[in-house]
Amino acid sequence: MSRSARPRTASVQVWQGYLTNRGKRLRDGRFLVHGVRPITRALACDWPLETLVYRLGGPELSGWAREVLDTSRVPRVGLVPELMAELGDGVPELVAVAVSRPGELDDFAPGVPGGPPPVVLVADRPDSPDVLGALIRTADAFGAAGVVITGPGADHHDPRTVRASTGSLFAVPVFRAGGAAQVLAFAERQRRRGIPTRVLLPGATTGIPVDEYPFDQATVIVVGDERATWPGTDQLTIPGAADTIGAAATATITLYEIARQRSEDYRPHHTK
Numbered sequence: 169m170s171r172s173a174r175p176r177t178a179s180v181q182v183w184q185g186y187l188t189n190r191g192k193r194l195r196d197g198r199f200l201v202h203g204v205r206p207i208t209r210a211l212a213c214d215w216p217l218e219t220l221v222y223r224l225g226g227p228e229l230s231g232w233a234r235e236v237l238d239t240s241r242v243p244r245v246g247l248v249p250e251l252m253a254e255l256g257d258g259v260p261e262l263v264a265v266a267v268s269r270p271g272e273l274d275d276f277a278p279g280v281p282g283g284p285p286p287v288v289l290v291a292d293r294p295d296s297p298d299v300l301g302a303l304i305r306t307a308d309a310f311g312a313a314g315v316v317i318t319g320p321g322a323d324h325h326d327p328r329t330v331r332a333s334t335g336s337l338f339a340v341p342v343f344r345a346g347g348a349a350q351v352l353a354f355a356e357r358q359r360r361r362g363i364p365t366r367v368l369l370p371g372a373t374t375g376i377p378v379d380e381y382p383f384d385q386a387t388v389i390v391v392g393d394e395r396a397t398w399p400g401t402d403q404l405t406i407p408g409a410a411d412t413i414g415a416a417a418t419a420t421i422t423l424y425e426i427a428r429q430r431s432e433d434y435r436p437h438h439t440k
Contacts, residue, residue, distance in 0.1 A: 180247065183221065183265060184254050190323050193268070199325035201264040202256050204232055209335025211240060216267040220244040223252045223261045233262045256327070268325060273343040273354055278313035281362030285386040286313035287426055289419060290351055292392030293319035300324060301332020302416040303391070308336035310423035315342045316351055348398045355388050367401045371418040375403030383426040391415040391422075 185192040186200045193199045198218065201207050210217060222229065222237060224246040229237075237244055242264070253259045279286035289307040294300040300322040307315045317324060324330075324342050345351050351367070358365040365386040370378055381404055390398055393415050406413060406421055413421075 179219075179245070180251055180254070183263075186265075187255065187327055190326070193323065193325050197268040197270070199266050199268060199330065200255065200327050201266050201330055202260055202327055203331050203334075206330055206333070206335040206338075207236065207262060207264050208232075210264060210266060210338045211236070213338040215338045216269070217242045217264050218267055219265040221252070221255060221263045221265065222246050223259060224248050226259065229261050236262060271341060271343050273316060273345050273350060276314060276341065276343060276354065277357070277361060279358070279363050279386055285363070285384070287386070287423065288312060288314050288316060288354075288388045289423070290316045290318060290345075290388060290390040291321075291415065292348075292390055292396055293394060294321040294392070294415065297322045297326040297328035298332045299393070299414070299416050300326075301329040301334075301337075303419055304329070304333040304340060304342060305336040306416065306419050306423060308333075308340045310427050312340060312423065315340055316345050316354075317342065318345045318347050318351065348396070351388065351390070352398070352400060358386060367398065368404055368422075369396075369398055369401045370404040370406065370422045371413060371415075372403035372405055375405050377407045378404045378422055378425050379407065381425075383429050387426065389419065389422050391419045 182196070183200065186198060201210055220237060220240060220242045222233060222244060226249045249259045252263070255263045278288065287310070289303060289312050291300055291303045294303070294317065300317065304315050304324065322329060324337060330337055355365045355367050363386050365388060367388040367390065368381070369390050371391060381402070390401065404422070406418060
Protein backbone atom coordinates (compact mmCIF):
# COMPACT_ATOMS: atom_id res chain seq x y z
CA MET A 169 0.00 0.00 0.00
CA SER A 170 1.30 3.44 -0.90
CA ARG A 171 -0.12 6.90 -0.61
CA SER A 172 1.20 10.43 -0.93
CA ALA A 173 0.60 13.38 1.36
CA ARG A 174 1.43 16.92 0.36
CA PRO A 175 -0.41 19.05 2.96
CA ARG A 176 0.02 18.60 6.69
CA THR A 177 -2.08 15.72 8.01
CA ALA A 178 -3.02 14.46 11.46
CA SER A 179 -0.56 11.59 10.97
CA VAL A 180 2.31 13.99 10.38
CA GLN A 181 1.52 15.81 13.60
CA VAL A 182 1.42 12.53 15.50
CA TRP A 183 4.75 11.39 14.02
CA GLN A 184 6.32 14.72 14.82
CA GLY A 185 5.31 14.23 18.45
CA TYR A 186 7.28 10.97 18.58
CA LEU A 187 10.49 12.95 18.04
CA THR A 188 10.48 14.66 21.42
CA ASN A 189 7.48 13.49 23.44
CA ARG A 190 8.22 10.36 25.44
CA GLY A 191 4.68 10.23 26.76
CA LYS A 192 3.24 10.03 23.25
CA ARG A 193 5.67 7.28 22.29
CA LEU A 194 4.69 5.30 25.36
CA ARG A 195 0.95 5.94 24.94
CA ASP A 196 0.87 4.95 21.27
CA GLY A 197 3.54 2.26 21.38
CA ARG A 198 5.27 3.85 18.40
CA PHE A 199 8.63 5.50 17.72
CA LEU A 200 10.65 6.85 14.78
CA VAL A 201 13.68 5.25 13.17
CA HIS A 202 16.19 7.32 11.17
CA GLY A 203 19.30 6.39 9.22
CA VAL A 204 20.45 3.73 6.79
CA ARG A 205 21.77 1.17 9.27
CA PRO A 206 18.95 1.42 11.87
CA ILE A 207 16.21 1.07 9.24
CA THR A 208 18.08 -1.71 7.45
CA ARG A 209 18.62 -3.56 10.73
CA ALA A 210 14.97 -3.16 11.73
CA LEU A 211 13.90 -4.76 8.46
CA ALA A 212 16.50 -7.52 8.74
CA CYS A 213 15.33 -8.35 12.28
CA ASP A 214 11.67 -8.42 11.19
CA TRP A 215 10.84 -5.63 13.60
CA PRO A 216 7.21 -4.54 13.18
CA LEU A 217 7.17 -1.33 11.12
CA GLU A 218 3.89 0.47 10.67
CA THR A 219 4.83 2.99 7.97
CA LEU A 220 7.75 4.01 5.78
CA VAL A 221 7.67 7.78 5.23
CA TYR A 222 9.68 8.96 2.23
CA ARG A 223 10.56 12.28 0.65
CA LEU A 224 8.65 13.50 -2.38
CA GLY A 225 10.48 15.85 -4.71
CA GLY A 226 13.93 17.31 -4.22
CA PRO A 227 17.03 15.22 -5.04
CA GLU A 228 16.45 11.72 -6.33
CA LEU A 229 16.16 9.11 -3.62
CA SER A 230 19.28 7.04 -3.04
CA GLY A 231 19.52 3.51 -4.33
CA TRP A 232 19.20 2.24 -0.77
CA ALA A 233 15.96 4.16 -0.11
CA ARG A 234 14.47 3.10 -3.43
CA GLU A 235 15.34 -0.55 -2.78
CA VAL A 236 13.74 -0.42 0.68
CA LEU A 237 10.55 1.05 -0.77
CA ASP A 238 10.49 -1.40 -3.68
CA THR A 239 11.14 -4.56 -1.68
CA SER A 240 9.42 -3.93 1.63
CA ARG A 241 5.75 -4.71 2.21
CA VAL A 242 5.50 -1.96 4.82
CA PRO A 243 2.84 0.66 3.94
CA ARG A 244 4.43 3.90 2.74
CA VAL A 245 3.58 7.57 2.69
CA GLY A 246 5.28 10.27 0.63
CA LEU A 247 5.74 13.75 2.08
CA VAL A 248 7.01 16.97 0.55
CA PRO A 249 10.45 18.07 1.80
CA GLU A 250 9.02 20.75 4.11
CA LEU A 251 7.10 18.11 6.05
CA MET A 252 9.93 15.55 6.01
CA ALA A 253 12.11 18.22 7.62
CA GLU A 254 9.77 18.15 10.61
CA LEU A 255 10.44 14.44 11.18
CA GLY A 256 14.21 14.61 11.65
CA ASP A 257 17.42 16.54 11.22
CA GLY A 258 17.71 18.15 7.81
CA VAL A 259 15.41 16.58 5.24
CA PRO A 260 15.61 12.79 5.68
CA GLU A 261 14.79 10.74 2.61
CA LEU A 262 13.27 7.91 4.62
CA VAL A 263 11.86 7.59 8.16
CA ALA A 264 10.30 4.45 9.60
CA VAL A 265 7.45 4.46 12.12
CA ALA A 266 8.12 1.43 14.32
CA VAL A 267 5.86 -0.44 16.75
CA SER A 268 7.19 -0.92 20.28
CA ARG A 269 7.70 -4.48 21.45
CA PRO A 270 6.80 -4.53 25.13
CA GLY A 271 8.72 -7.04 27.18
CA GLU A 272 8.75 -7.85 30.87
CA LEU A 273 11.98 -8.57 32.72
CA ASP A 274 10.05 -11.01 34.90
CA ASP A 275 9.52 -13.18 31.78
CA PHE A 276 13.15 -12.97 30.60
CA ALA A 277 15.01 -16.28 31.05
CA PRO A 278 18.18 -16.43 28.93
CA GLY A 279 20.36 -19.50 28.76
CA VAL A 280 19.84 -23.11 29.75
CA PRO A 281 21.39 -25.14 32.58
CA GLY A 282 24.73 -26.50 31.43
CA GLY A 283 24.80 -24.24 28.36
CA PRO A 284 26.94 -21.18 27.59
CA PRO A 285 26.55 -18.72 30.50
CA PRO A 286 24.60 -15.67 29.32
CA VAL A 287 25.67 -12.07 29.91
CA VAL A 288 23.17 -9.29 30.62
CA LEU A 289 24.13 -5.61 30.62
CA VAL A 290 22.32 -3.26 33.01
CA ALA A 291 22.31 0.48 32.28
CA ASP A 292 21.67 1.98 35.70
CA ARG A 293 19.67 5.22 35.42
CA PRO A 294 21.16 6.46 32.12
CA ASP A 295 20.52 10.15 31.53
CA SER A 296 21.90 10.41 27.99
CA PRO A 297 20.17 8.88 24.93
CA ASP A 298 23.53 8.79 23.13
CA VAL A 299 25.20 6.86 25.94
CA LEU A 300 22.25 4.47 26.21
CA GLY A 301 22.39 3.84 22.48
CA ALA A 302 26.11 3.15 22.71
CA LEU A 303 25.53 0.68 25.55
CA ILE A 304 22.92 -1.21 23.53
CA ARG A 305 25.29 -1.28 20.57
CA THR A 306 28.14 -2.60 22.73
CA ALA A 307 25.92 -5.28 24.26
CA ASP A 308 24.93 -6.43 20.79
CA ALA A 309 28.53 -6.41 19.53
CA PHE A 310 29.69 -8.71 22.34
CA GLY A 311 26.72 -11.05 22.18
CA ALA A 312 24.92 -10.07 25.37
CA ALA A 313 21.63 -11.85 25.94
CA GLY A 314 19.83 -8.63 26.81
CA VAL A 315 19.97 -5.08 28.14
CA VAL A 316 18.11 -3.85 31.22
CA ILE A 317 17.51 -0.14 31.85
CA THR A 318 16.80 0.83 35.44
CA GLY A 319 14.94 3.87 36.68
CA PRO A 320 13.25 6.66 34.75
CA GLY A 321 16.35 7.63 32.76
CA ALA A 322 16.83 7.92 29.00
CA ASP A 323 14.21 6.31 26.77
CA HIS A 324 15.43 3.49 24.53
CA HIS A 325 12.79 4.54 21.97
CA ASP A 326 14.07 8.12 21.82
CA PRO A 327 15.17 8.68 18.18
CA ARG A 328 18.62 9.72 19.45
CA THR A 329 18.99 6.41 21.31
CA VAL A 330 17.81 4.43 18.29
CA ARG A 331 20.30 6.17 16.01
CA ALA A 332 23.17 5.85 18.50
CA SER A 333 22.50 2.11 18.76
CA THR A 334 23.02 1.90 14.95
CA GLY A 335 20.18 -0.60 14.81
CA SER A 336 21.28 -2.84 17.69
CA LEU A 337 18.06 -1.94 19.48
CA PHE A 338 16.32 -4.29 17.03
CA ALA A 339 18.74 -7.18 17.59
CA VAL A 340 19.05 -7.47 21.37
CA PRO A 341 16.15 -7.68 23.87
CA VAL A 342 15.80 -4.50 25.94
CA PHE A 343 13.84 -4.34 29.20
CA ARG A 344 13.09 -1.68 31.78
CA ALA A 345 13.26 -2.24 35.54
CA GLY A 346 12.32 -0.06 38.47
CA GLY A 347 15.69 -0.48 40.18
CA ALA A 348 18.22 -2.81 41.74
CA ALA A 349 15.65 -5.01 43.51
CA GLN A 350 14.04 -6.13 40.26
CA VAL A 351 17.40 -6.89 38.64
CA LEU A 352 18.60 -8.84 41.67
CA ALA A 353 15.32 -10.79 41.63
CA PHE A 354 16.01 -11.66 37.97
CA ALA A 355 19.46 -13.00 38.92
CA GLU A 356 17.92 -15.07 41.71
CA ARG A 357 15.38 -16.57 39.29
CA GLN A 358 18.24 -17.54 37.02
CA ARG A 359 19.96 -19.32 39.90
CA ARG A 360 16.76 -21.22 40.70
CA ARG A 361 16.67 -22.31 37.04
CA GLY A 362 20.06 -23.92 37.54
CA ILE A 363 22.08 -21.09 35.98
CA PRO A 364 24.57 -19.73 38.56
CA THR A 365 24.56 -15.95 38.08
CA ARG A 366 26.80 -13.22 39.47
CA VAL A 367 25.88 -9.54 39.61
CA LEU A 368 28.95 -7.34 39.09
CA LEU A 369 29.61 -3.62 39.44
CA PRO A 370 32.66 -2.69 37.33
CA GLY A 371 34.21 0.75 37.49
CA ALA A 372 34.29 0.84 41.29
CA THR A 373 37.15 2.57 43.10
CA THR A 374 37.97 -0.58 45.06
CA GLY A 375 37.54 -4.23 44.24
CA ILE A 376 38.98 -6.96 42.04
CA PRO A 377 40.70 -5.86 38.80
CA VAL A 378 38.41 -6.76 35.91
CA ASP A 379 41.16 -8.72 34.13
CA GLU A 380 41.65 -10.91 37.21
CA TYR A 381 38.01 -11.79 37.78
CA PRO A 382 36.90 -15.25 36.53
CA PHE A 383 33.92 -14.76 34.22
CA ASP A 384 33.01 -18.43 34.17
CA GLN A 385 29.38 -18.04 35.23
CA ALA A 386 26.35 -16.23 33.93
CA THR A 387 26.96 -12.54 34.54
CA VAL A 388 24.92 -9.40 35.09
CA ILE A 389 27.08 -6.31 34.46
CA VAL A 390 25.79 -3.07 36.04
CA VAL A 391 27.18 0.20 34.67
CA GLY A 392 26.19 3.79 35.29
CA ASP A 393 27.77 7.22 35.36
CA GLU A 394 26.40 7.87 38.84
CA ARG A 395 27.89 5.81 41.64
CA ALA A 396 25.35 3.42 43.09
CA THR A 397 25.44 0.74 45.76
CA TRP A 398 23.92 -2.56 44.73
CA PRO A 399 23.62 -5.10 47.55
CA GLY A 400 25.12 -8.51 46.92
CA THR A 401 27.33 -7.44 44.03
CA ASP A 402 31.05 -7.93 43.43
CA GLN A 403 32.88 -4.68 42.73
CA LEU A 404 35.45 -4.62 39.95
CA THR A 405 38.07 -2.02 39.12
CA ILE A 406 39.36 -1.01 35.70
CA PRO A 407 43.17 -1.08 36.05
CA GLY A 408 44.83 2.14 34.96
CA ALA A 409 41.54 3.90 34.24
CA ALA A 410 40.45 7.22 35.68
CA ASP A 411 37.49 7.30 38.02
CA THR A 412 35.51 9.20 35.37
CA ILE A 413 35.91 6.64 32.60
CA GLY A 414 32.14 6.58 32.01
CA ALA A 415 29.51 3.89 31.56
CA ALA A 416 30.07 3.19 27.86
CA ALA A 417 33.82 2.66 28.22
CA THR A 418 33.34 0.58 31.37
CA ALA A 419 30.85 -1.68 29.59
CA THR A 420 33.12 -2.09 26.57
CA ILE A 421 36.16 -3.01 28.65
CA THR A 422 34.22 -5.47 30.82
CA LEU A 423 32.39 -7.16 27.95
CA TYR A 424 35.65 -7.42 26.01
CA GLU A 425 37.31 -9.09 28.99
CA ILE A 426 34.45 -11.58 29.26
CA ALA A 427 34.74 -12.38 25.55
CA ARG A 428 38.52 -12.71 25.86
CA GLN A 429 38.30 -15.12 28.78
CA ARG A 430 35.69 -17.22 27.02
CA SER A 431 37.63 -17.48 23.77
CA GLU A 432 39.03 -20.88 22.89
CA ASP A 433 42.68 -19.81 23.10
CA TYR A 434 42.40 -18.05 26.46
CA ARG A 435 44.94 -19.14 29.07
CA PRO A 436 44.46 -17.66 32.56
CA HIS A 437 47.61 -16.11 34.01
CA HIS A 438 46.37 -16.35 37.56
CA THR A 439 44.43 -18.68 39.81
CA LYS A 440 41.31 -17.80 41.76
